[in-house]
Amino acid sequence: MNEDIVLHVENVTMQFGGVVAVNNLSLDVPKGKIIALIGPNGAGKTTAFNCITGVYEPTNGLITFNGEPIVRNHPVGAMKKTYAGLNADRYTSKFVLPKEFDESDDAYEKRKEALKEIDKYAFTDTQLAPTADKITNCGIARTFQNIRLWKSMTVFDNVLTAKHMRAKQNLFSATFRTSIAEENRMKEETVQLLEEQNLFRFKDDLATSLPYGLQRRLEIARALATNPTLLLLDEPAAGMTPQETVELCEFIKEIRNKYNLSVFLIEHHMDLVMQISDYIYVIDFGSEIAQGVPKDIQTNQAVINAYLGADNE
Amino acid sequence: MFKKINNALNPSLRHPEQERASRINKVGAIILLAILYVFLFVLDNFLPAGSFTGMLIPVLRKGAIYALLCVSMNLLNGFTGLFSLGQAGFMLIGGYAYAILSIPASQHAAVYQYFDGGAIQFSIPEFFSSFLGAGLGSFVGSIICIIIAGVIAALFAALIGIPVLRLKSDYLAIATLGFAEIIRAIFQWNGFGIITNGSNLLRKYTALSDIRWDIGSVSLKFGTVFVFLIVTICILLIVLLINSSYGRAFNAVRDDEISAEAMGINLFKHKMMSFIISSFFAGVGGALLAMYQTTIQSAAFTSAMTYEILLMVVIGGIGSVSGSGIAAFLYIAANEWWLRFLDSGSIGSIEVSFFRGGFRKVIFSIAIMIIVLFFSRGIMGDKELSITGVINWFKNRKERKLAKKINASKEGE
């Protein structure tokens, strides 16, 4: 397994009742790269994000982060009846690795070992479905498509509160102010983050009183406050002016370099995607239809069909 | 560059002016509290007993207790956004725990007359009195009993919280209400009578009148001071919590659960913390209420009691500690004192036929409905009362009047 892969998504399927929102999606995010997930409206992009960040529990599939499985599920119970898609047994003890033609036993065992290296719970019935906060704790932070800032709090408190998880303190030391040094450190870091984003002058304003573009920036600042190594951006340019989008583009690259981040983003804004991404995955109706570097995607017929509609002749 | 870093190192990140204001507020609050305590001490001991002090003392005591209950409910409902209606249940646990642990051993036979003197045969205040003297002994003993009462309430909350806190908004409300009713039924059940005295009331435990200091022939009373002391400490603790990192996390959970969780805040853990802490203080409040009432009976802790506290919180402003405090005193004073005449059948010497028993409550509930419907932010909204705030308000009064005039003349044009 390539050690440079930060996020590895394998065969992830998400069903709501009979609707398959994400179908057998697999992708990789290498370290330090910017990867984009694109697709028409309703293609299942945000659902894929929600599966990765623990908001939803996927029906089937495996997600690893820095080689460690973080989400691992297989269709059981009620889902068993409805899910009969690809890889239905892949994450259960019933799974048998298919023997390739003319393969020696040795090679077969090696393949098995390799699989176990990615997924240490392979060939067992183990499920992993952590809550979102545990995944954030691993170092994955995200923003939301429909901005979800804490609306009764100031800009400053929005960022400061995101630092809560990493603070070395407990209920008593926080209440009785014995961890005041830790609190001051958190505040200092918050100031730095806000200054970097040019948000410091708004620090005492209510988060929701900011203009739209700045709210998106604040969301990114808040995500950075959790000290992530992987940043998931859900349509960061939605509702921005062309000028703001250009700035955003630079900004994403800047924070990537500064914090050694890997970035995985969903976007509709094709200019932005083509300019910024190192690699692109395209999905439609939950399934992958293409992947490649931006240049190839621009000319890919399947992608063009998905966006513009195929000619039915 | 240097300047920036200095600014960043400044822990509070405030302007010097804000710094000054916060200092004024802190010093002012301490001075005001000191004056208040001196006044309460004088009130307890040296003011002649008359109809005025006879009303003022109970109103102050009950008001302070309800202030604590309101703040503890506000922590949960206002700051964490959990709509819980279990307050009465936790108060009941606290009140009973306190009473059971502080009934003197010699009184057990009389109190538990239907249960052969009950199962518990010791009293914590009595134990301390045996070597600290009656006054100090009851003081130390009752404080320990109050803390135990809070802890027991908190333990129950931890147990109840495991299933209940997974529920959302109104389901949470109804489930906590249900648990409060179950707690009441358990305490009324004669099967536990040897501990709870079944459906009979508990009495003869250490009450507020026992908190006193005998010097020779002079006996100094500390009843009201004691209540205020406990309430001040508890509210101070809650305020410190609310202004800490955990308090901010609670607010985040209230504002948006999904993004709070996405930012690494463990929802269940933080909800549980808030629930347990709120219940601890509800238990303490219940214990103080037991001390105030001198008798306690589980039948009184109905959901109506929770509703009353909730309405006080709403009147004060959901999300304001000082609002809760103000509302509690106003509510208790109006209910128990100022509006009494509505029940008495006359204003001064004028007879009014519809002023009879219960009319006060009708007027009261209409007033509450008006507040709920038209002033839903309550007295304080989510703001806090501060000394500098009040000073500025008075300073700016002239400017506001001027601004109003200007606006009026503009509209007139």
Add this chain to the structure above:
Amino acid sequence: MSDFIQANLPYLLAGISVGGQYALIAIGYTMVYGILRLINFAHGDVFMAAGLIMVFAAASLPMYISIPLVIIVTVLLGFVIERVAYKPLRSAPRMSVMISAIGVSYLIQNCALYFTGGLPRVFPSIPWLTDTVTIFGAITKRVTVITPIITLILVVALVLFIKKTKVGMAMRAVSRDFQTSQLMGIKIDNVISMTFIIGCFLAAIGALLYFSNYQSVIPTSGSMPGLKAFVAAVFGGIGSIPGAVIGAFLIGIVENIIKGVGWTTFSDAFTFVLLIVILMVKPTGIFGEKKTDKV
């Protein structure tokens, strides 16, 4: 065997009868919740008010006037409560509306306290209903036998009303999607008022039957039946009428069996245990539908 029946039948009959009365209240809760997503805490008090109005009406008016009068006044009360206390808060957070409902409940109870002077008022005995009858050797009031029948007739009528009429269709639409139905030209306020009117009509009938059995009315006599009916509604899956009826009968019967066994203290607590169990196991109730939040 016949001894056993004779000893236990009264409890079972009482249970079925109380269950029917709870069902009539529970429908009010479930319909209001289905449409407004509001626990109408005041509904139990409206039920109590109906009983009290009957006490006062029957004191000076003949029965054939006072019964319709009670129903009309109760329905008006429900209508007014909705217009005054809930309508202004339509766009307010859910917590505010719930607090308003608690405020209304407090107001009704205090008004009742004022009018009764805090004394229990004896409920007038309605002729024919309160006559004693003997069933399988068990002696009981006729109301006990009549209640489940009346309940079932009313429920069937209500279900037909909701399935077949235009107003019923509007109700179903509003409970599905408040905003969209408003955009589709449904007069939301009328539908909501209609819901409260139906709920209060059934609560009034429930009150007449319930208090005929229990004889006296006090200001708080609505809160317990109200809470129990609400639990019944949750049990059946809030928003579902058949669910509420089944839940109500179940609670009524089990509660009376518990009383029969001699655990009267816990007959009320049982309801809440049931509530908590159902919320843990299946929060949507037996007939409820699951909803997921969109992120």
